[in-house]
């Protein structure tokens with residue numbers, strides 16, 4: 522399924538494109554049920570209690586469990602699901618294990634169900650029809666659960682900051698596994714921001730361990746307070762919708778105060794072709810056993 526010229530024009534204008542019904546109800550249910558099976562298999566007794574946190578000015582995840590997850594299926598916890606360690610007791614979950622997970626990643630495509638849809642002809646055709654990638658590689662495939670009541674916000678960001686290539690080339694393929702609404706924390710976008718936002722910062726492995734943000738040399742810093750600019754647009758959608766997300770467009774999602782999950786599956790592509798560099802500073806690294814798989 523190639524994108525139409527009207528869809529491509531919308532993509533260029535907004536920096537994101539909503540494709541309702543991209544996956545059928547039975548395909549979507551298969552992915553959702555697989556995610557639920559993985560959650561049911563999660564064993565917190567052998568887990569390092571790694572919580573998923575990112576923010577430009579605060580705490581961000583960066584332990585070994587996180588940094589070596591590029592070729593694995595791992596579970597990252599909601600901060601609100603963990604009672605921190607004290608002098609007397611180790612950290613422990615304060616909700617059932619399957620309700621404690623913020624995301625499952627970062628190589629979920631090694632699972633046969635997620636792999637089959639990620640590297641499918643349909644996704645390939647859409648990705649090719651964007652006309653921007655010579656050699657598309659898939660990375661950071663994950664389910665985000667947005668658990669009822671404790672599912673945290675995803676702060677305003679653009680994806681090329683986190684999946685940096687020189688020059689930037691990240692595109693997200695975000696798939697709703699359940700209906701996403703303002704009530705359970707649907708995505709919002711600042712339409713058109715990909716045209717003005719510069720990728721002036723990148724999320725890297727810190728030299729002394731952990732992760733940090735680093736300025737991209739010779740790229741002028743953004744001065745905009747993106748979060749507070751007018752024009753943000755919510756993007757509610759039904760299960761089975763795929764949303765394409767340009768690597769520079771500003772987006773975010775609020776916490777989920779409702780009593781329902783908001784499960785989505787997302788993966789990203791970068792250009793791994795000539796003229797594009799993905800270097801060893803990036804927090805997410807391929808391994809010799811599993812280079813980032815080629816989409817086309």
Ligand SMILES: O=C(O)CCC(=O)C(=O)O
Pocket residue numbers: 665675680693695706707708766772773774785787
């Ligand atoms: O699903 C969400 O709430 C956020 C996802 C996101 O920001 C991303 O995939 O880049």
